[in-house]
Amino acid sequence: MGAVTTGLxxxxxxVLADAAERVRAVAGDRVxxxxxxALRRTLTGTITVGADGSAFVITGDNPAMxxxxxxxxxxxxxxxLAGCPPLADLVAAVVxxxxxxxxxxxxxxxxxxxxxxxxxxxxxVCDDPHVWEQKYEVDSLxxxxxxxxxxxxxTGRTDVFDDRALRVLRTVVRQLRAEQRHDDSPYRxxxxxxxxxxxxxxxxxxxxxxxxxxxWSGFRPSDDACTYGYNVPANLFAAxxxxxxxxxxxxxxxxxxxxxxxxxxxxxxxxxxxxHGVVPAPGGPVYAYEVDGLGGVLCMDDxxxxxxxxxxxxxxxxxxxxxxxxxxxxxxxxxNPYWFEGTVARGIGSPHTKPGRVWPIxxxxxGLTGTPEDRERLLRLIADTDGGTxxxxxxxxxxxxxxxxxPWFSWADSMFCELALAVVDDAAAGDxxxxxxxxxxxx
Numbered sequence: 280m281g282a283v284t285t286g287l288x289x290x291x292x293x294v295l296a297d298a299a300e301r302v303r304a305v306a307g308d309r310v311x312x313x314x315x316x317a318l319r320r321t322l323t324g325t326i327t328v329g330a331d332g333s334a335f336v337i338t339g340d341n342p343a344m345x346x347x348x349x350x351x352x353x354x355x356x357x358x359x360l361a362g363c364p365p366l367a368d369l370v371a372a373v374v375x376x377x378x379x380x381x382x383x384x385x386x387x388x389x390x391x392x393x394x395x396x397x398x399x400x401x402x403x404v405c406d407d408p409h410v411w412e413q414k415y416e417v418d419s420l421x422x423x424x425x426x427x428x429x430x431x432x433x434t435g436r437t438d439v440f441d442d443r444a445l446r447v448l449r450t451v452v453r454q455l456r457a458e459q460r461h462d463d464s465p466y467r468x469x470x471x472x473x474x475x476x477x478x479x480x481x482x483x484x485x486x487x488x489x490x491x492x493x494x495w496s497g498f499r500p501s502d503d504a505c506t507y508g509y510n511v512p513a514n515l516f517a518a519x520x521x522x523x524x525x526x527x528x529x530x531x532x533x534x535x536x537x538x539x540x541x542x543x544x545x546x547x548x549x550x551x552x553x554x555h556g557v558v559p560a561p562g563g564p565v566y567a568y569e570v571d572g573l574g575g576v577l578c579m580d581d582x583x584x585x586x587x588x589x590x591x592x593x594x595x596x597x598x599x600x601x602x603x604x605x606x607x608x609x610x611x612x613x614x615n616p617y618w619f620e621g622t623v624a625r626g627i628g629s630p631h632t633k634p635g636r637v638w639p640i641x642x643x644x645x646g647l648t649g650t651p652e653d654r655e656r657l658l659r660l661i662a663d664t665d666g667g668t669x670x671x672x673x674x675x676x677x678x679x680x681x682x683x684x685x686p687w688f689s690w691a692d693s694m695f696c697e698l699a700l701a702v703v704d705d706a707a708a709g710d711x712x713x714x715x716x717x718x719x720x721x722x
Contacts, residue, residue, distance in 0.1 A: 334372035421520035489572030492551030580610035582638030623676025636674035
């Protein structure tokens with residue numbers, strides 16, 4: 280264990296101050312101050328640099344490190360890596376820890392800083408002293424890959440790609456392929472609980488699935504159990520991440536075999552989604568949220584990413600854009616069972632929080648995948664629904680934003696900052712159409 284990064288390199292301080300000032304110039308003093316505080320808070324309050332040079336990242340008000348959250352928390356900083364080597368060093372340190380976590384247990388979603396034995400639930404089947412929780416989520420494999428790829432492409436540095444990183448990349452491909460036939464997998468998750476989304480049926484195997492070419496996931500990016508084992512946005516996100524694996528394998532490791540395996544599996548996941556995950560709907564086919572290959576279909580969207588709404592951010596090269604546009608209209612409407620409206624806000628929520636709650640993360644994603652006008656409107660909405668705290672929360676009552684969950688949720692802070700920086704980009708471009716792939720968001 281190391282020390283929390285309370286002091287920042289002057290070069291990083293300068294980058295953060297400039298970013299906050301740019302936001303202030305286009306969105307006003309209050310939004311600029313919120314962004315400046317959030318950018319600094321994540322770097323100084325969630326990251327612990329260890330003696331080995333790796334960095335552990337908590338979620339804010341939770342002591343564990345999620346592979347998903349620790350990637351998305353860094354999203355707004357990625358655009359600055361090329362011009363700020365100390366910031367790139369910090370991101371590289373996070374990548375090293377993520378790769379070490381995956382090397383230790385590729386089925387776990389969250390880890391603790393050192394073998395303390397602390398767990399989300401002490402009675403879980405997994406008693407590994409390094410693991411906070413072993414909920415298998417496909418995005419936990421994909422997010423670290425996207426962060427490592429972005430670091431490399433932004434800076435040209437390859438120091439994170441050592442022998443362990445190569446071993447992890449091979450593990451990612453092997454595990455995603457193995458979980459195409461989940462009943463042959465050794466993974467089980469069973470928790471003694473009356474909450475059905477906190478455990479898996481069939482003695483921990485999950486609900487039955489048929490072969491589709493997609494890869495199975497026990498849990499969603501929300502950490503809730505999948506209703507059906509093939510989560511469509513996670514599969515497309517994984518397909519995109521596999522293209523990053525192939526690129527790293529070919530260009531850094533000179534490993535054409537791994538590159539070919541990753542590309543081939545990516546194609547299989549995309550084909551599986553096209554055959555089984557695109558379903559009829561009024562106005563034309565849309566992406567389902569989950570399917571099981573046996574006829575089970577769930578049409579909804581969840582605020583946590585990868586989501587259907589976020590696909591242009593996390594899977595731009597593998598999605599069907601026509602299907603996506605129809606899906607976007609569906610998930611941003613009352614037809615989505617997790618679309619909620621109040622007197623102050625409306626947007627996508629999640630079964631992970633109280634019924635009727637809207638998530639600011641989903642509002643940010645709605646803006647990042649929308650028009651310049653959408654981005655500016657939603658940026659102000661998020662700022663105006665902070666409940667008077669100056670912070671962005673997990674969820675809020677859309678008629679009374681003083682009622683919210685999680686007083687400090689760093690992922691939500693970061694997505695707010697990313698949206699603000701996209702608004703700055705729009706202003707610099709004269710409100711030209713915004714391409715979400717240029718924001719630096721690996722999600």
